Amino acid sequence: MKRLACAMVMLAGVTLAHAAPQSASRTADMRDAVDRITNAAENSDYQLVKVQAIDTALVKRGYEDPGVRILFLGKASAMEQAEKEYPPLLSMLPIKLVLVVRGAEIVVISDDLDAWKEMFPEPAAHRLIEMWRLDIEQMLKDFAAH
Amino acid sequence: MNKTRPHLLWAICLWIGLFIPLAAQAQEPEEPPMLNVLLKGSSIEQATEAVIRAINSHNYSFVRQQSIDSHLVPQAWEAKSVRIVYFCNFDTMSKALALDTRASEFIPCRITLIETRDGVELMAVNPAWVSLRLGNYRLHEYCLKLKVDYQAIMDEATL
Numbered sequence: 001m002k003r004l005a006c007a008m009v010m011l012a013g014v015t016l017a018h019a020a021p022q023s024a025s026r027t028a029d030m031r032d033a034v035d036r037i038t039n040a041a042e043n044s045d046y047q048l049v050k051v052q053a054i055d056t057a058l059v060k061r062g063y064e065d066p067g068v069r070i071l072f073l074g075k076a077s078a079m080e081q082a083e084k085e086y087p088p089l090l091s092m093l094p095i096k097l098v099l100v101v102r103g104a105e106i107v108v109i110s111d112d113l114d115a116w117k118e119m120f121p122e123p124a125a126h127r128l129i130e131m132w133r134l135d136i137e138q139m140l141k142d143f144a145a146h
Numbered sequence: 147m148n149k150t151r152p153h154l155l156w157a158i159c160l161w162i163g164l165f166i167p168l169a170a171q172a173q174e175p176e177e178p179p180m181l182n183v184l185l186k187g188s189s190i191e192q193a194t195e196a197v198i199r200a201i202n203s204h205n206y207s208f209v210r211q212q213s214i215d216s217h218l219v220p221q222a223w224e225a226k227s228v229r230i231v232y233f234c235n236f237d238t239m240s241k242a243l244a245l246d247t248r249a250s251e252f253i254p255c256r257i258t259l260i261e262t263r264d265g266v267e268l269m270a271v272n273p274a275w276v277s278l279r280l281g282n283y284r285l286h287e288y289c290l291k292l293k294v295d296y297q298a299i300m301d302e303a304t305l
Binding site for chain 1: 179180209212214215216217218219225228236237239240243244247248250251253254258260269270271275276279
């Protein structure tokens with residue numbers, strides 16, 4: 001019986017693991033979080049391209065505050081590489097990070113790069129996506145540090 | 147035996163809770179990950195204007211357009227052959243985010259325009275493909291409608 005229960009739980013766990021965007025969190029307000037992720041991006045040679053303040057845009061129009069802000073981050077060399085090696089990937093750039101308010105914390109969530117690998121199954125695409133995944137991992141580590 | 151029963155019951159409940167939605171997902175028709183349309187014989191400027199007109203005529207707000215490397219290189223050096231057009235519908239965006247903050251994965255809406263030898267290719271991530279992966283069926287309903295709007299915008303831009 002126990003074995004059966006364990007097997008079912010493990011099977012469920014495997015199924016849940018299929019979609020896993022990268023994320024990091026820290027105690028901060030939104031402005032502080034934007035500053036910290038911008039610095040973290042610069043440490044990885046990325047630049048902040050645009051802050052899409054979904055939260056203030058919706059509140060200004062009378063909607064509830066979703067506590068969500070989106071940052072677009074880019075690197076010229078990443079764009080050039082995608083254009084040269086696998087142009088369809090340009091449709092996924094610049095890289096997007098979503099900042100979500102959770103109580104006193106801000107959670108930063110990346111796009112699901114595993115999903116990108118499913119979208120673009122070719123090895124050339126996977127190589128680039130994996131490089132970007134490592135860049136994002138470093139940015140999120142920097143964001144959460146200290 | 148009595149000791150194991152609560153564990154077993156718990157596991158069965160968890161299993162049913164997880165797999166019934168997955169079984170329902172399996173019944174959903176498959177979605178292509180990308181939506182693509184080719185505008186034959188258009189320049190990227192003409193295609194960008196056509197996309198913005200189509201966005202406005204489908205009850206969406208045009209947010210901005212930019213070169214793929216905007217803010218990354220001096221303006222004069224920006225790539226002319228790849229542009230991104232962002233747009234949104236504030237009402238839909240608010241409802242989708244209230245349902246699931248993971249809706250931010252396809253917010254704001256965006257279409258990438260890539261100039262090729264044959265014309266301009268319009269590319270967008272299919273929001274219904276994303277929502278199928280997320281497994282939130284209420285969100286998926288929004289995304290199916292959003293996909294239809296994307297297709298209508300892209301098709302109108304080709305006219």
